[in-house]
Every structure is written in structure tokens, then in C-alpha cells.
Amino acid sequence: MKKLWQNNRSLIIALIIFLGAFAAITQSMEAKVWASILLSGITLASLYFLVASGLSLIFGLMDVLNFAHGSIFVLGAYVGLSTYANPRLLFNTLPFFLSLGAGITLARSFGVPFWRLKRTQNKPQWFFWGLIALSLVLITLSLREFPIRAINAFGVTAVGGIVSTAEAQEPMGTMLLRSALLFISGLPFGIALAPREDYQEGSRRNPGRVLLTALILLILGLAILLLRDPGEKFMLGLSVDLRFVLALVLGSLAGALLGAAVEIVLIRPFYGNPVTQLVLTLGLLIALTDVIEGVWGEEGHPPMTPPSLFTEPCRSESLFSWFGEKCRSIDVLGRAFPSYRVFIIFLGILVFSAVGVLLRRSRIGMIIRAGVQDSEMVQVLGINVRRVFTLVFALGSGLAALGGVIAAPFLGVYPAMGGIFQLQAFIAVVIGGMGSYPGAAVGTLILGIARAFGDHFVASGIELPFLETTLRGSPALAKASTVLIMAIVLLVKPAGIFGKKE
């Protein structure tokens, strides 16, 4: 008992304070009111958690404070939205990525002899970045004047009216040319990424398999391109639910791939130099925001329709009857609560447990937990820590992107939401303790609930206990409440609730 107290003192104190505050606030409310506010808070916390957990893991393991994390969240949301509502965007852009990927895969394997030839011990940096720059220039050239806005002008919400698919798409020949150019652009990139020496990478990969991978990527790209018209019809013909699942998968996959790419290109060359990494993620934030606004526009989209599981116009008595009735809302102590938000909570808990189990039970999780403390020591045990870094970056980014997709039917999608979620995630992570996974969960929970109650007081005021007056807050107060909580936590415990003492 004493041991329990010693180990979790700050958590227990935080819990007591939290419950005390909760009791003080809710004592003047009806149960049904505070229950639904609480649920709204947990909904928000679920979304915050998806962003914050990746941020915290990445910081804990690699000491990288990723300022582009919120952009990845938005990107995931937009990719999900496009999969769900505008599949022609996918059919017209996926081949590009695939052929680029094929070029990179191919050159990465055959770039080893190239570096051996160069033997540039002194100035490989310039060469490396030169190749990357060449690749970027080629990519820009091959994407010149691609009618991305027309392809995006799909639903009724499109600004400037709808453009029909036949009009929006470029002719097949042009698309093939662009794909071929992108394949070529991938080659210098792949050479840049290739290991400098054979032995540095351990055993060489089988060239046959590399060739096969590249070929499969190319053929897949070609197939998507050739099948774009029937493909679009097929996608739109799918049931809403299936499309939503597809959106979840593709959205988080896009985030994860982008995360991996960011780690390999921007973060990996600068380990041991955390400020450079931080500044580079800032640059990425600037560039990525512009790319997102350029592709999807600055105006944002209203919340997309949730899957059919959450749309029937009725109110279910309980969680169990909802599975059969597919109602829009669920009865919570006599008040309606949107069933889609229950889904968000469910997904948040699912991800929390899944990643938790991954960290606790799997070998890779063990390596991550050890690496958070001392990644150099993990390395000299014979473990390729860099690969784990890339994996964690991809995982964290994928989770953020997943958060973006599930937020889309709830909050809509707009470019600025990345910054908002990133700030909340930062605050949550600081409250919970940087690098602590349970800390991220507790931090987001506190923030989400505080925010929900704050919003409630703005809307209806608070009856102070033992006083007759009603105190009405302003929206600014609700927004600032999270910052205030963070300030208080930090003043009491500078490393956060779960943070380790230095």
C-alpha cells in the first residue's frame, strides 16, 4: 500500500483533485446533464489522444518535437474525406505515388555500387542533398499544371461549381507521361537513400525481389490508371460503411507513409542535433500547410456524413439496442447523445489498448520502452534502432491521420484544424509528461473533459456552490482553460504528471 502510494503519488493526487473539482462542478447539475458533457469530453479526449500519443512516443524515443504532426492529422482527414466522397482524386493521384515509389525502390537497391564508386568520404552531404534536390525538381516538373482543383471540384460543396469527371481528368497519355517522369524522379531519390557501403546494411537484399517489388508497384499504378473510370463508379457504388472503412485505412496509411518518409529524409540525417530537427519540422509545417491548401483549398469541408450505422433518425434506448437500430443517437440517462461520438470513444479506447499491448507485450514494444531511456544502449545490444525509429514515426503519424479521418464526420475538415489539435496535443503531452504513453492518455482525458465542461459553462453558465448567482463564462475562458490547467500542473510538477525526475 505504501509502495503504491510512493510510486503513483502524483497520479493519485491528480486524481483526487480532479474528482474533487468534478464533484464540486457537477453537484448542482442533473446527472443526465453532466453525464452527456462528460461523454462529449471523452469524445474530444479520444481525438486529442490519437494526436498526442504519437507526438509523445516520437519525442520520448527520438527527442524529436514534431511540429508537423498536426499537418499530418489534417492530411489524414483530407485523404479520408477524398476516399469517402471523391474517389477520382485517388485514382488520378495514386499512380503517381506508386511509380515514384517504384523508382525509389529500384534505385535504392542499385545505388549501393554507385556510392562505392564515389567513395566520397568527405562531402557525401552535398551529394546527398544534391540528389534529393534533383529529385524534387523533377517531381515539380512532372506535376506541372496538373488540374488538381478541377479533380477536387466534386461534391456540391466545391467552390466554383462541380466539374464532371470526364472534364476534370487529364487524357490517359498525359497521365502516363507524368507517371513515367515521376518514376525517373524517384531514381535520384532512391540513390540518395541507398546505404553507402554494402556491409553497413548487413546482408544485401535479393535483387530479384527488389525488381519484383518495383514491377508490382508499376503494374499496380498502371492498373489503377487504366481502371480509373470503372473504378470510380465501383467505389461510388460501394456501401457507405465500406467506403468509410476504406477511408479509415487509406487515411491512416497515407499518414504513416508520410511519417516514414519524413523520418528518413528530414530527421534521420540529424540525430544528435535536436534543434535542427525541430526547425526542419517547422519548415515542413510551412510547406505541408501550403500543399494541403493547394490541393484541397483553404475553405474547408463541412462534416461528412457518417456511415449508415450512425444515421437512422431515431434514439436507441441503450448501447445494445443501437447495434440493431443504427440510430443517430443513444439515450444517456434520458438525454440524446450522438452515436457517432460513442464510436469515436470506442475507437480511442481501442487504439489506447492496442498500442498499450504492443508496448507491453511485444518485442518491438520492449525495444521502444528501452529506447525511450537509452537508445544508444539498445543499439549496442545488436538492435537496429534506426529501423525502430522509422517505425515509431510511421506509427505515430498513422495514428494522427486516423484521428483526422474519424474527426471528419464530427468536426468537418479545414486546414487550420491541424494547428488547433497540435496545440491541444502539446498541452496534453506536457500535462501528462513528455514521452510517457499513459501520460498522454491522462493528459488528453483531463483536457477533453475540461474543455467540454468549459464549453458547457459558456453556453449555460455555472451555478456556484453555496451562492445564488450564476456565473457565465465567455468562449475565450473555455478555450483558455486548457492552457491554465497546463500552467498549474507545470508549476506544481515541472515534468508533468507521469514525467520522470531529471
Add this chain to the structure above:
Amino acid sequence: MNNLLVIENIHTYIEQFHILEGVSLEVPQGSIVVLLGRNGAGKTTTLKSILGLRPPRQGKVIFEDREIQGMQPHLIAQLGIGYVPEHRAIFRDLTVEENLKIAERQKHDLDKRSDFIFNVFPDLKRLIKLPAGNLSGGQQQMLAIARALVPENSLLLIDEPSEGLAPVLIEEVMDAVRQLSARTTILLVEQNFSMASQLAERYFIIESGRSVKNGLMPDLIDDQETINAYLGAA
């Protein structure tokens, strides 16, 4: 004699600082070699240069007749080099068992060698489910050594095992190191001269990042002049 590890005149920098300015040493197969020198002479950096954590800019590191300088640390480790860092750098948030398991290079490494490990360190068996951070200093040092024994290592680099331990515990660690030497070759960094002199067969002394003297341990024990010149007042 057949040398397991040879270092030829390595130069290592940390940022722009020239830390090692020509260190050479040989570790014969099956022996215990001790690396001596004052604080800040570059002993730990030498170990890190071997491991690839601080790759040398010049010179060669030859392990089992193969040049390994410039290889990535995890690949060097996979060749069969184990490392017991100073300050008992075990993973505090992991349990004792996880600390051992993480060192596995192949599945069931731990199962295969657990008899030997728990024979040398019987305490660890009792503590296996505890978080390693809850262990005492001596137990943590045992765990750090045990961790290096889990995979099949032909060379162990041990950095200051006696540092900060009570004399009783130092005896225990020395015992353990002696038992290990029957199985593997050991390169030891040690400030505690009495411990070093009892364990090692050969010594190398570095001073300000340079190799200055080496020879057989019994000769050094009698050579008070050398001890005073390079190790005294340390």
C-alpha cells in the same frame, strides 16, 4: 598468440574535439585485458570507438581478422561483442526479465543460457519479475553484466564495474568476471587498481588519448614508477 581484437592507432573526435589521438591495443583470445588511465584519459571513448558509437576518423579496429571501423553499432554488436556500460546503464522501466530478453539476438538465447547466467548471478533469478529500477546498485551491475551474457558473445567490453559499489559487492563482481573469463575474452576498463591487478593478465595504459605503456600485469604491480606516473593520485 592469436589476437581477437586489435586496435591500430585510432583517432576519435567528439564534435570538433580530438579525444583519442592514437590509441593502439591488442586483446588476445581468451584473456582478460585491462585498460588503465586517469579520469578523462579516453578509456570509455576507446570502448565506444570499438562499438561504433564514436566511430574513429582514422585508424583500424580489427575484430576476428575483420576491419569493423565505420560499421553501424548494431552490426558490430551482432558480430559477437557485448558491452557492459559504466553507471550500470540498465533499462530501469523494464523488468529484470525484459532486460535480459531484449538482449536476445536469436529466439531462446535466454533459455539456452539461463542456467549459466543464474548460476553466476543467483540473485537475479529471485528478482526476475521486478522492474530493474527497483534493484540495488550491486544488483543492477549484476544485471548489466548478465545482459551481456545472453547472446553468444566472444568479446565482452566491461566499463568500470566496481564504480560506486561497496567492497563486499566488488568482491562479488570480481568473482563473476572471473567465472566469465573461462568462456569469453574480456576487455576491462577499471579505476580500482587492486581489482584490475587481481583479474587481468595484460594491461594497457592510455594518457590524454594516447597509448603510453603496455605489458604483463605482474610486471606493472612491481613497477611503482609507472603506477605513480600514469595512475597515481587517480
Add this chain to the structure above:
Amino acid sequence: MTSSTTNIEDAPLKKAWPQWWPYLAVLAFLILFPFLAGLTIGDPSAVEPGAGWLTAVAQRTESGYAKFWQGMLIQIFIWGIFALSYDLLLGFTGILSFGHAMFFGTGAYAVAILIDKHVSWPLGWALAAVILISLMQSIIFGVLSLRVKGVYLAMVTLAFAEMFFILSEAGDFRKYTGADDGLHGFPVPDYLSAADHRTRFYYLALIFFVIVFLAARRLVNSPPGRVMIATRDNEHRATTIGFDTFRYKLIAFVAAGVFAGLAGALSALYNVSITPALLSTDRTIDVLAMTIIGGVGTLVGPITGAVIVQLLGYWLERWFGSSWTLIYGIIFMLIVVFLPYGIIGTLRARSLRLKEGWGRWLKLLGIKSEGDAAFASHTEMDNGDQPPGQS
């Protein structure tokens, strides 16, 4: 540097000249700029017929591109002061703040609100109030946030600044702050109107800029400045020697806060408009970018950065239209990668001392790396704790 300061006392002008002439040359150019611009790119049609030669030049400086480029330089002065103040934190004391826009924006809001119709203070009083407000603000938030270090401090300051951003947007104070619209066209005294008397405003900004530059230079060369730099290099060592590093960090925080507040006030007077965007994290990112691009830990670096970012922004927007930030982001990343010490820093990086200072600064901010013992033995040898910026 240490030796050259002693030499200055021996033969003041002769010895100081090689060190000062680049600064004086730039200053001379800046003083002459309005006339040069008026003669070359000013609009000749703005000259009233029959005006004398001097009046004609004066009228031309207030017209066309001459006026525009003076405006550009005024912006550069304002951002230069802001970036300089940021570098006092980042480069000279090793504090990574993400909330510096708080001071800039508060300064702008304070002056605008105080001279606006609801308060209508005279400008002098308002500016005095700006100094007082930013002084109090930086002391309060300095004491609060300097309790933590490194990235924690970055996040805490980020959150505090966000609080002010939220306040500026809040509808509760719409009467005073204009909420999310901001305030526009508040009564800046006529004699200071940048629209009518651009050249006058230009000189005012220039004088202010020079004063702040000299003050910052004085600060980093003063004994407290030395302690700030020692804190950046190795806080533990500075504490061991017996300095209360918290106090010196607070001095840096306050100096930076006041300079930034004044820069903000100047910006409000020049633009005659304020919006919540002045308080947003984006402004801090801008100023961080300027400091990094120019060179952290130097006084000239952040100013160079301000020049580059302003001009780059102007030209990129002209050439690439709305997607210029993408190009800007990429250029920014390339500079960080290729010129790791920034432009001015890289020019000076040949001297070992700077690299050393930079390395230690990284260490302090970020994560301690190995070989500290070896490191300490080397730093022991270097006894002159002077700013790398002072060469």
C-alpha cells in the same frame, strides 16, 4: 576580442575603426537611403511645379517606389528589433521560447488601445505604458516559465502566448480590442503618420533600431551578459561558480520582452492596424526562422535574417503567387541543412570558438550527449566566455 577591447583604450579611433566601419557604412547607407531612393526610384510626377530643388527631392522621397522601399525598410527595422530580442533569449541565453509573439502583440495592442478613443492617452504616455506593461508581463511569465527547461519551456511559453491570442480574439473585450477583427485606423498623431510622413517615420524607426542594437550589444558585453552566455554554455557550471542563473535568465527574458514589446508598438503605429494574428504562434515561428536563417548567437544574424525573410517573402509572393509559402518552407529547410549556423554564423564559423559555443548551446537546449567529461576538460581551457557574435 578581449585583446582588442584593451587596445581600444590605447588608441580609440584607430583600433576601433576596422571593427566598426562595416556598421558605420551600413548606417550611412541607411541614413542616406531616403534621398538616394527619392532621386532614383521616386516618382518625378509627384513634384509640384515650381518647387525648389530641396522640396523636389523631399517630395520625390514621399512618392512611388521610394516610399514603398522606405516602408519595406521600416518593416525590416521592426522585425529586426523583434528578431534581435528573440536572439537574446535563444542565442545568448539558450532559452527556446515559442511564445515571443506574446510580447510583440501585447506591445502593439497596448499602444493601439491606449491611444484609441476609449482611453485616448497621448502617445508618449502610451509608449511609456507599453514599456511598463511589457516589463511586468515579461517578469511574470519569465518567473513562471523559467522554472522549466528545454522543450518544456518551449511548450509552456507557447501555451502562454496562446492564452493572449485567445484573449485578443475574445468577444468580451470587443469594445477595446475589436475581437477577431482587430483595430484599424486608431488615431496615430498626424506628425507620425507613416502614410503622410513616411520619411519621418523611417528616421524614427532607424533611430529606434540603432538604439536597440546598441543596447543589446551593451547588454551581451556587460557582466550580466557574460553570465547569460555562461548559462547558455553550461548552466551547471555557471551555478557551481556561484551565479544565480535564474536571475540572469530572467534578465534576458525581460530585456527580450521589452524590446519585442516596443517593436510591436512600432509595428502598430506604422500599420495603423492590429489583428490577433500579431499574437499567433506563426509570428514566433517567423521570428525563429529569421534568427535561424541569419545565425543564432550573433547580433547581426537575426537582423540579416529579418532582411532576407522580408525580401524573400516579397519576391516569392510576386513570382509564385499564393503558393509562395511552399517555396519559402523548402528554402528554409535547405538553409537549415546547408548552413547549420545560419548565414552570418556560417561566415564566422571558421573560428573554432563559435562552433564550440553552438555545440554547447545545442547541448544545453537539447539532450546531453556523451563525453561530457572530455568536454568539460576542453571548456576549462577556454576562459573567455564571450558571445560568438562579437568578433
